[in-house]
Amino acid sequence: KQTLAAKQTLAVIGGDGIGPEVVAEGLKVLTATVGDAAFDLVPYDLGAQRWQRTGEVLPDSVLEELRGVDAIVLGAVGAAPGSTAIPSGLLERGLLLKLRFAFDQYVNLRPSKLYPGVVTPLSDAVVGRGPIDFVVVREGVEGLYAGVGGSMATGTAFEVANEVSVNTARGVERVVRDAFERALRRRKKVTLVHKHNVLVNAGGLWNRLFTAVAQEYPDVTTDYLHVDATMIMLVQDPQRFDVIVTDNLFGDIITDLAGAVTGGIGLSPSACINPEGTNPSMFEPVHGSAPDIAGQGVADPTATISSMALLLDHLGRPEDAARIETAVDADVAERGASRRSTSAIGDAIAARV
Amino acid sequence: KQTLAAKQTLAVIGGDGIGPEVVAEGLKVLTATVGDAAFDLVPYDLGAQRWQRTGEVLPDSVLEELRGVDAIVLGAVGAAPGSTAIPSGLLERGLLLKLRFAFDQYVNLRPSKLYPGVVTPLSDAVVGRGPIDFVVVREGVEGLYAGVGGSMATGTAFEVANEVSVNTARGVERVVRDAFERALRRRKKVTLVHKHNVLVNAGGLWNRLFTAVAQEYPDVTTDYLHVDATMIMLVQDPQRFDVIVTDNLFGDIITDLAGAVTGGIGLSPSACINPEGTNPSMFEPVHGSAPDIAGQGVADPTATISSMALLLDHLGRPEDAARIETAVDADVAERGASRRSTSAIGDAIAARV
Ligand SMILES: CC(C)[C@H](C(=O)O)[C@@H](O)C(=O)O
Ligand SMILES: CC(C)[C@H](C(=O)O)[C@@H](O)C(=O)O
Numbered sequence: 001k002q003t004l005a006a007k008q009t010l011a012v013i014g015g016d017g018i019g020p021e022v023v024a025e026g027l028k029v030l031t032a033t034v035g036d037a038a039f040d041l042v043p044y045d046l047g048a049q050r051w052q053r054t055g056e057v058l059p060d061s062v063l064e065e066l067r068g069v070d071a072i073v074l075g076a077v078g079a080a081p082g083s084t085a086i087p088s089g090l091l092e093r094g095l096l097l098k099l100r101f102a103f104d105q106y107v108n109l110r111p112s113k114l115y116p117g118v119v120t121p122l123s124d125a126v127v128g129r130g131p132i133d134f135v136v137v138r139e140g141v142e143g144l145y146a147g148v149g150g151s152m153a154t155g156t157a158f159e160v161a162n163e164v165s166v167n168t169a170r171g172v173e174r175v176v177r178d179a180f181e182r183a184l185r186r187r188k189k190v191t192l193v194h195k196h197n198v199l200v201n202a203g204g205l206w207n208r209l210f211t212a213v214a215q216e217y218p219d220v221t222t223d224y225l226h227v228d229a230t231m232i233m234l235v236q237d238p239q240r241f242d243v244i245v246t247d248n249l250f251g252d253i254i255t256d257l258a259g260a261v262t263g264g265i266g267l268s269p270s271a272c273i274n275p276e277g278t279n280p281s282m283f284e285p286v287h288g289s290a291p292d293i294a295g296q297g298v299a300d301p302t303a304t305i306s307s308m309a310l311l312l313d314h315l316g317r318p319e320d321a322a323r324i325e326t327a328v329d330a331d332v333a334e335r336g337a338s339r340r341s342t343s344a345i346g347d348a349i350a351a352r353v
Numbered sequence: 354k355q356t357l358a359a360k361q362t363l364a365v366i367g368g369d370g371i372g373p374e375v376v377a378e379g380l381k382v383l384t385a386t387v388g389d390a391a392f393d394l395v396p397y398d399l400g401a402q403r404w405q406r407t408g409e410v411l412p413d414s415v416l417e418e419l420r421g422v423d424a425i426v427l428g429a430v431g432a433a434p435g436s437t438a439i440p441s442g443l444l445e446r447g448l449l450l451k452l453r454f455a456f457d458q459y460v461n462l463r464p465s466k467l468y469p470g471v472v473t474p475l476s477d478a479v480v481g482r483g484p485i486d487f488v489v490v491r492e493g494v495e496g497l498y499a500g501v502g503g504s505m506a507t508g509t510a511f512e513v514a515n516e517v518s519v520n521t522a523r524g525v526e527r528v529v530r531d532a533f534e535r536a537l538r539r540r541k542k543v544t545l546v547h548k549h550n551v552l553v554n555a556g557g558l559w560n561r562l563f564t565a566v567a568q569e570y571p572d573v574t575t576d577y578l579h580v581d582a583t584m585i586m587l588v589q590d591p592q593r594f595d596v597i598v599t600d601n602l603f604g605d606i607i608t609d610l611a612g613a614v615t616g617g618i619g620l621s622p623s624a625c626i627n628p629e630g631t632n633p634s635m636f637e638p639v640h641g642s643a644p645d646i647a648g649q650g651v652a653d654p655t656a657t658i659s660s661m662a663l664l665l666d667h668l669g670r671p672e673d674a675a676r677i678e679t680a681v682d683a684d685v686a687e688r689g690a691s692r693r694s695t696s697a698i699g700d701a702i703a704a705r706v
Contacts, residue, residue: 123477
């Protein structure tokens with residue numbers, strides 16, 4: 001299934017807001033890189049619009065169809081935060097997280113790199129310390145995202161609402177191991193981020209398995225930071241990070257900050273990976289549907305385009321992935337503060353691959 | 354009990370690492386402000402050293418004694434993160450959180466202000482947008498800090514470790530109301546930070562009560578941000594915040610980032626407040642015990658000194674509080690990047706009050 005000769009199938013979920021616009025540019029660059037013949041692109045109509053039209057979020061039949069594809073490209077789903085058009089969490093839990101969980105995409109990989117010339121909210125003094133280039137390996141299918149929780153006396157003055165973070169030895173060990181494997185191919189340092197001084201149960205488990213797995217990787221340096229201290233380090237000394245491994249919620253929080261300090265989540269790619277390949281992996285920008293700027297052709301498609309490099313790498317085409325990365329590097333280095341349209345950025349990067 | 358005439362009792366817990374050093378300077382400035390006669394200062398020997406010596410973290414008798422004081426001044430407790438000298442969480446849960454919970458200090462107040470001239474990791478472009486001055490009202494006695502959770506098959510390959518975030522209508526409503534009250538005395542804007550698209554139960558409760566309380570404050574503007582988006586805003590546009598209200602864990606994370614962007618948590622004061630005054634409130638810097646720099650006289654006591662202003666304000670001495678704030682403002686504005694000793698900073702601020 002993963003040999004170069006056979007044509008592979010990509011499910012394409014443009015989704016809502018700017019999702020379809022940025023996905024179009026991602027596919028443009030993908031096609032420019034590997035040609036028309038490498039992939040069958042199968043569009044799927046899922047997201048807020050479908051729900052509003054049909055009341056369906058993700059029919060079981062569609063979920064089963066998706067299980068058979070080689071990878072999924074996703075733009076963004078959901079309404080604006082605070083919008084009441086769609087019940088909060090409906091699409092997030094019913095579609096996005098459903099896919100991550102159903103396909104056991106337990107490695108949520110989010111690289112952060114400050115490209116030369118990119119405007120960052122960090123001072124010259126911080127940026128001048130050296131290159132910023134790290135990846136967050138975020139656990140993708142456990143923790144507070146498990147959907148375990150509930151409320152009683154709901155809507156009354158006596159309501160109690162609980163959320164449960166569920167962490168399993170199997171789930172923690174496999175993602176920690178993935179982080180160490182990635183570190184071997186990078187600068188050989190893994191930082192565990194948790195809050196084990198308060199979350200003693202989950203933190204104890206993460207600590208124990210991190211320490212155990214580290215024994216098997218004597219060449220990899222290890223490090224521990226509480227999540228609160230991590231916030232400080234990400235703005236004061238982001239150069240200290242190579243690979244960060246952390247749980248689902250901390251990973252969510254850290255990667256948005258990481259995106260911001262490296263020039264904005266408009267540049268931040270992500271991959272929801274099922275490393276065994278039993279199920280399809282999913283490639284999506286870190287950013288959301290940004291309905292406020294949808295339809296204007298001003299969204300930056302770079303994050304989605306970089307996610308296509310992660311996709312090619314995952315599908316066994318590292319050289320093609322590198323071509324996209326090089327093209328993105330060159331484009332970003334040149335763009336400065338100039339504003340180009342969504343399609344102009346896609347065209348420019350496609351022309352370089 | 355809160356009239357100016359009567360002498361009030363302050364329990365003083367210097368704690369570990371740099372704790373005693375910064376507390377000494379805080380008390381120096383406090384005494385310089387209100388004189389010797391205002392407070393009885395009663396030292397309590399609690400923290401890592403006491404535990405190592407006696408095996409006691411916080412004896413019940415001490416807890417009951419503390420219940421009777423007018424306020425508590427706390428330096429910092431705990432060993433270095435990652436240290437194995439003290440079991441992880443022992444002092445945090447057995448002492449610091451125990452005090453916050455036992456005394457129902459449900460408003461964990463953390464102001465962040467960028468003083469002119471202070472070095473920040475943010476770029477000139479971000480800082481140049483305007484003054485950065487906001488407070489985080491962090492819920493202090495619920496959420497993931499409740500200590501509800503556990504593990505099974507502990508230490509095996511089948512371990513499951515859970516942490517439960519517990520949120521009650523009563524607990525959420527009272528802290529949200531506190532945030533709105535504070536906003537009335539500030540720029541009249543409250544931002545709720547949560548993650549209701551994933552944590553639908555807790556998020557639903559927070560949303561519902563935030564919306565309900567907001568109705569009672571028609572002059573206050575409201576706003577909602579997911580915690581991940583908040584990370585971005587804190588580095589790209591911190592000026593947008595006036596009062597942030599959020600849960601215990603999000604508050605922990607946000608306030609360290611807030612401290613970092615306003616020049617480091619060496620400047621960040623905090624107050625754990627029991628607004629009803631039924632129990633003592635506690636005043637402590639946001640930073641920890643920093644054992645790596647303890648005993649060298651180099652720790653910055655400014656956060657503790659500013660916490661003394663919060664203490665005086667809470668004990669009904671707003672004018673004395675303002676004198677400390679003015680003195681801190683002036684000292685910080687003058688210090689630039691110069692390095693002074695812990696006591697030199699305390700002396701300088703004490704001389705100004
Ligand atoms: C939309 C939301 C459910 C999602 C998450 O929290 O994982 C997003 O913030 C992300 O980081 O991909
Ligand atoms: C030491 C720790 C338990 C504490 C917390 O998490 O509340 C600290 O980080 C803080 O912010 O006061």
